[in-house]
Amino acid sequence: MPFYDLKCDNCNEEFNVMAKMSEREQKLIKCPKCGSNELSPVFKNLNYSISRKNEMAACPNAGKCGNRCGLM
Ligand SMILES: [Zn+2]
Structure with a gap:
């Protein structure tokens, strides 16, 4: 499973999550802080x-x- 660096569009929380590609595509990953699934990838x-x-x-x-x- 790949790691994703994601940033929450709602509260700007940046976090690292390990998830399946399909989970990322289907927006099943949620912000640990506010629970939003509007996330942008962070290209470090x-x-x-x-x-x-x-x-x-x-x-x-x-x-x-x-x-x-x-x-x-
Ligand atoms: Zn958030």
């Missing part, structure tokens, strides 16, 4: 994902050139 690893994407897009040879292509 967003910066990491972006830098990874840039890295892969930068070199057309996918690293085979040893980063000497000057597109770093």
Whole structure:
């Protein structure tokens, strides 16, 4: 089961919950503070994902050139 970092749209409480994907999709996860199921995901690893994407897009040879292509 994946962990979700969620933020409550109602009271702004941030919490971490382990739930099935289907529970997340069907809004079965509730805020531990106020009980609302209006939750937004918190992307704590967003910066990491972006830098990874840039890295892969930068070199057309996918690293085979040893980063000497000057597109770093
Ligand atoms: Zn709440």
